[in-house]
Structure formats: structure tokens, C-alpha cells
Amino acid sequence: MTTTTKKTKKEIIQEAAAHLFRDKGYSATSMRDLAEAVNLKASSLYNHISSKEEILRNICFDNAHRFISGMEEVEKSGADAPAQVRALLSLHIRTAMEDATSVTAFNDEWRHLNEPYLSEFKTLRKDYEQRFRNILTAGINSGAFRPTDTNIMLFTLFSSVRWLYDWFQDGKSLSAEAVEAEVIELLMGGLRSS
Amino acid sequence: MTTTTKKTKKEIIQEAAAHLFRDKGYSATSMRDLAEAVNLKASSLYNHISSKEEILRNICFDNAHRFISGMEEVEKSGADAPAQVRALLSLHIRTAMEDATSVTAFNDEWRHLNEPYLSEFKTLRKDYEQRFRNILTAGINSGAFRPTDTNIMLFTLFSSVRWLYDWFQDGKSLSAEAVEAEVIELLMGGLRSS
């Protein structure tokens, strides 16, 4: 037995759900699909979770908080803007490769949340984006980054990391570290002034 | 009345569907939603289209062919690799801004196609990707691009353009031309060697 910290059934269900949501999307995943994936019948799921949306909600907010925590660490590191952007890119890339479903939730499936959670999530997201923009602005002001619309910089960085979970699951040739290094170099090269 | 070449009802339905698919996703869009969007009842849609999936199919393949046509033009232009990449980036960016739904179909919703169309679409896509990779390889061999895994280059370029339709619809400050120029500069800066 490896380092398996015993998972609760709820955690097993959430992970299976995240996997299905990534592959087929939230709406196209039925509770019967999910039940089959964890060797249960649909009705049994409700001994562990209270609704389909609760599962999505947990996935979305868990990962929102993961990114926000990363942002907090980066902010108080006191590093310069390029180093902060590198650290955040690393966080996004690592997360996308280690837990592909996080990025899916963060990017694609949150729109199926119901109110008031939808608004709450959007607020978290906007906050994260604003703090990222602040770093980019600092980098431009310090002369490290070529002057560019920070929205364009921000969203280009964000979404250029989206493909990782589409692609990394086919067990590709490169190691995670190599992928991370190359992507970061590619994107930082685009930001650099001079 | 602007330059409206008279649209058939089928075209109107397809455009409304594309819009809904982008906003809510294919699975979460019902035929009753779609009917309401074109001021019809659900049953009336079937006088013009034969199934929900046919709509998706048309959207996916129309746009696949649009990108493939662009690729063909670029290939026979005889330009060098950086110019070819610029041209293809321009195509992707323009398309994303003028017809946001295309990129959604191309990137996200095609997975809901049924066989045999799913396989057919995947083949078209793989073909397009391979031809893009060939251009990137040529750029590396000529010394214009920093040596990098072409898959990483390819998917980074592809997906870094995805955000445009999420963002451009909120009527933003920058003109389409400005956005295009900045994004291309950002991405080409990352590819460049030296």
C-alpha cells in the first residue's frame, strides 16, 4: 500500500465527478454515470452528497481557494514582477498537470453554478484577476515587461495553459518539469521588453 | 437595413444555436431555449433542421473548413515560417472576435458529436494540427524560432486565443485591430530565438 491516506467515500465521489465533468462536461454527466464510476447506484450517492450542484460547488471553490492561496504567497514573497509571474505560471501549470480537473472547473464548468454561488465565485475570480493585473502593471512600470494592455496579457497567460489537461492525459513524452520549463520560457519571452 | 444578404430561417436558427451553445454549452441548451430565441415553438424547428446534433455538426464542420481553408492559403503563400504563423494567428484571432462561436465549436463543443462525425471531426483537427506543427518545425530549423517542443508551441498558441470570445463580448476599450496586434506581438515574442 502506498501513501494512501484513507479517502472518505465523499472524496472518492468528488474525484470521480471531477473526472467526468472534465471529460463530458457538467450537464452531460448524469448522476447515474457518476454512480457507475464509483460502483454505486444513483440513489446511494445521496448518502454522501446532497446534490449534483454541491459536487460542482465544492470543486469550484476548492480550486478557487487553491489559486487564491498561491496568489497570497506570491504577493508576500516580495519578489519582483517577473519572478511573481513565473511563480504564478508555475502554479497554474503544475495544477493543470497534477490535477487536470481543477483548471476545468476554474475555466469552464463554474458557469453551471446556481445563485448565490455563481455570483460568489465570479467575485473570487475577479479578485484574483485584479491581483494578477496589479503584478503585470508593476512589471510594466518597472520596465521589465513591454507595455501592453494588461487584460490582454492576463487572459493570454491564463488560457495558454488550458490545453495542458487536454493533452497531458495521453501520457506524453515530456516530463512535467520539462513541460513547465518550456511553457514558462515561451510565455515570459513574450512579456519581456527589449 | 445593412448589407444583409437575406438569411434563410435555417441560418438564423444555426446562428442562434451557436450563440446559445457558446453561452450555456451544447448539453445545457434545450431545443425549447433555441426555439424561444428565434420566436418559434420547439416543434417548428424541425421544419428547418433534422436534429439538435445536426446543428452542432454544421457549426463544427463549417468552422473546421474555415480554418483549413486558411491553412491552405497560408501554405501556398510561400512566406517564411514566422510570417505563416503570424497569418494563422491573425486568422484565429479575427475569427474569434468576429464570430466568437466558431472558436467555441472548434475548441469545446465538438466532443458532443455522435459517431461517425466525431471521428471525422477529430481527423480534420489532427490534420490541421499536423500542418501547423510542420510550419513550427520549419521555423525552428531555419533558426527563426527557439527550439521548443512543437506540441507545446502549438497548443500554447491555440489556446492563448481562447479567451477572446469570453472577453471581447463585453464591448471593450480596444479595437479589434489593436487586440490582434498586441496578442500577436506577445506570442511571437515568445517564439523568437535570441
Add this chain to the structure above:
DNA sequence: TCTTTGCAAACGAACGTTCATTCGTATCGT
């Protein structure tokens, strides 16, 4: 007149969810 278009009604299938019940196991009072 004949084709095209629209609609109300209805279809079976699938959806998320609830319910009463059952089974196994742990905890308790005695």
C-alpha cells in the same frame, strides 16, 4: 392546388431526487 411553415399535443426516454426498506456493524445496558 400543392408546398411550406407553424403550432398544440403527445411520445418515450432520461433527468435529478426522494422514499421506504434492508443489511451489516458498532455501541449499549444488563
Add this chain to the structure above:
DNA sequence: ACGATACGAATGAACGTTCGTTTGCAAAGA
């Protein structure tokens, strides 16, 4: 050591709703 009790976990059946789609018929246009 014993039966009584409680409880977590699983289930089949059924609920009401929504899904994509079909049918039959009326109105409109050619």
C-alpha cells in the same frame, strides 16, 4: 456474554420534470 438499539451505507421503485423528437392539422404563399 447477551439481546436491544442505533446508525452508516446501499438499494429498487417511484416521483415530478424536462429532454429531443414525432404527429396531425391549420393557415399562408406559390
